[in-house]
Amino acid sequence: MREIKLTQGRDIELIKDLVRRFQVTDRSLEKKVEEILEDVKKRGDEALLAYTREFDCPSFTLEQLKVEEEAIEAAITNCEAEFVETLKLAAKNIRAFHEKQLPKSWFITREDGTIMGQMVRAVGSAGLYCPGGKGGTTPLVSTVLMNAIPAKIAGVERLAMVTPPDEKGGISPYLMVAAKIAGVDEIYKVGSAWAIAALAYGSDSIDPVDVIVGPGNIFVTLAKKLVSGLVGIDMIAGPSEVLIIADSSANPELIAADLLSQAEHDPMAMCCLVTTDESLLASVKSCLEEQLRDLPRKEICRESLKSNGVLILVHDLIEAAWVSNEIAPEHLELYVEEPWELLTQIKNAGAIFLGANTPESVGDYIAGPNHVLPTMGTARFSSALSVDTFLKRSSVISYSRSALLKDGPHVARLARAEGLEAHARSVLKRIE
Numbered sequence: 315m316r317e318i319k320l321t322q323g324r325d326i327e328l329i330k331d332l333v334r335r336f337q338v339t340d341r342s343l344e345k346k347v348e349e350i351l352e353d354v355k356k357r358g359d360e361a362l363l364a365y366t367r368e369f370d371c372p373s374f375t376l377e378q379l380k381v382e383e384e385a386i387e388a389a390i391t392n393c394e395a396e397f398v399e400t401l402k403l404a405a406k407n408i409r410a411f412h413e414k415q416l417p418k419s420w421f422i423t424r425e426d427g428t429i430m431g432q433m434v435r436a437v438g439s440a441g442l443y444c445p446g447g448k449g450g451t452t453p454l455v456s457t458v459l460m461n462a463i464p465a466k467i468a469g470v471e472r473l474a475m476v477t478p479p480d481e482k483g484g485i486s487p488y489l490m491v492a493a494k495i496a497g498v499d500e501i502y503k504v505g506s507a508w509a510i511a512a513l514a515y516g517s518d519s520i521d522p523v524d525v526i527v528g529p530g531n532i533f534v535t536l537a538k539k540l541v542s543g544l545v546g547i548d549m550i551a552g553p554s555e556v557l558i559i560a561d562s563s564a565n566p567e568l569i570a571a572d573l574l575s576q577a578e579h580d581p582m583a584m585c586c587l588v589t590t591d592e593s594l595l596a597s598v599k600s601c602l603e604e605q606l607r608d609l610p611r612k613e614i615c616r617e618s619l620k621s622n623g624v625l626i627l628v629h630d631l632i633e634a635a636w637v638s639n640e641i642a643p644e645h646l647e648l649y650v651e652e653p654w655e656l657l658t659q660i661k662n663a664g665a666i667f668l669g670a671n672t673p674e675s676v677g678d679y680i681a682g683p684n685h686v687l688p689t690m691g692t693a694r695f696s697s698a699l700s701v702d703t704f705l706k707r708s709s710v711i712s713y714s715r716s717a718l719l720k721d722g723p724h725v726a727r728l729a730r731a732e733g734l735e736a737h738a739r740s741v742l743k744r745i746e
């Protein structure tokens with residue numbers, strides 16, 4: 315892991331590559347993703363089949379693309395009762411949290427009788443990306459709930475979920491059970507950038523959607539970025555990130571465990587410790603080595619720590635907050651004696667976890683807030699997936715006769731100042 319000592323105070327040069335991590339993403343990846351999108355736009359299902367065979371399942375056929383209702387029913391019948399209980403508990407907490415986000419339409423009436431307001435409506439359809447891991451080996455079941463529950467609360471009529479198939483062309487039955495609990499309407503076994511293309515442009519088998527949400531690896535993330543504008547997207551929810559601010563009260567074993575919990579997502583995951591205590595750095599390093607030994611995904615963790623793991627020493631917690639605000643991490647843990655006090659210094663982070671009893675994992679699965687979060691520094695300007703992601707607001711305006719008589723001349727004056735005579739006449743014809 316890289317070590318940085320900010321002994322001379324706020325030296326932005328020393329953390330520049332972390333702050334600009336999105337800009338330094340390999341441009342050739344974006345080019346590759348562009349080609350995939352173009353190919354799916356042109357060839358539709360044929361391209362989906364070719365990429366799926368090349369990357370996920372060599373024997374895949376188009377008949378396997380859509381998950382049949384019978385397969386979903388079988389998954390539900392065969393699923394362990396305890397697992398269903400856990401999913402239902404997570405769903406309940408996620409629903410309770412997101413229901414609070416639902417905004418209302420509103421209208422105001424002026425004295426002259428004009429009515430104005432904002433009408434909130436859900437998008438018609440949403441595409442939900444659920445990561446499957448290489449070859450569908452590690453599906454993120456919890457992400458099904460995080461994607462679908464806010465969409466349902468918003469009132470989206472059609473939820474189409476995509477996830478990569480495994481080597482045999484199947485998907486985890488847990489994904490199907492979660493999809494059923496969350497109210498997903500269609501499930502397609504297709505992943506990566508080509509799945510995003512299918513949701514954006516449509517293909518013979520998959521109708522296009524209005525909004526695409528959900529996290530994914532760098533290919534999924536770049537694809538979402540590129541189709542954004544044609545469809546809505548939630549945000550740049552790429553490879554996971556955690557930044558932990560710790561003081562001398564923190565337990566190095568738990569810091570190491572929390573860093574590894576994100577490192578295991580992806581070789582591109584970013585794990586960062588910012589501390590005021592130099593001795594903690596050494597302890598965390600040895601705890602990482604110790605814990606890595608028997609982790610099933612230790613190779614992914616090692617790669618992530620090697621390429622994107624950083625230990626930063628700072629003078630005080632105010633400086634730690636500055637570092638974190640510059641990096642704008644997806645997840646921020648405040649593992650310090652007075653986390654609520656430190657919270658007042660935090661400006662940019664997707665989700666913030668306070669104190670020794672709040673490992674980031676509780677947010678991944680059960681607490682209730684959404685785990686689909688902005689990465690690569692985009693927490694500077696974007697937020698967690700929410701009910702809002704699936705809503706649009708239309709302005710509503712209704713003029714009375716007396717209001718038009720009063721405002722009409724002003725409209726005409728402004729329109730003529732802009733050289734737009736037709737605008738002026740459309741009002742004047744009504745009041746003259």
Ligand SMILES: NC(=O)c1ccc[n+]([C@@H]2O[C@H](COP(=O)([O-])OP(=O)(O)OC[C@H]3O[C@@H](n4cnc5c(N)ncnc54)[C@H](O)[C@@H]3O)[C@@H](O)[C@H]2O)c1
Binds near residue numbers: 507529580
């Ligand atoms: N930011 C968030 O909110 C959030 C939440 C959960 C997970 N994540 C991240 O989501 C990601 C999930 O990744 P994953 O791999 O488990 O699942 P994934 O579904 O995103 O990626 C697997 C797909 O990518 C394809 N792929 C592999 N190599 C490719 C290549 N060279 N070109 C094109 N496609 C290729 C695979 O064939 C498969 O279809 C991780 O990075 C994780 O950290 C982020």
Ligand SMILES: N[C@H](CO)Cc1c[nH]c[nH+]1
Binds near residue numbers: 456686687
């Ligand atoms: N930590 C991920 C968000 O970066 C979410 C997740 C799903 N499952 C486990 N973790």
Ligand SMILES: [Zn+2]
Binds near residue numbers: 554576579678
């Ligand atoms: Zn996680």
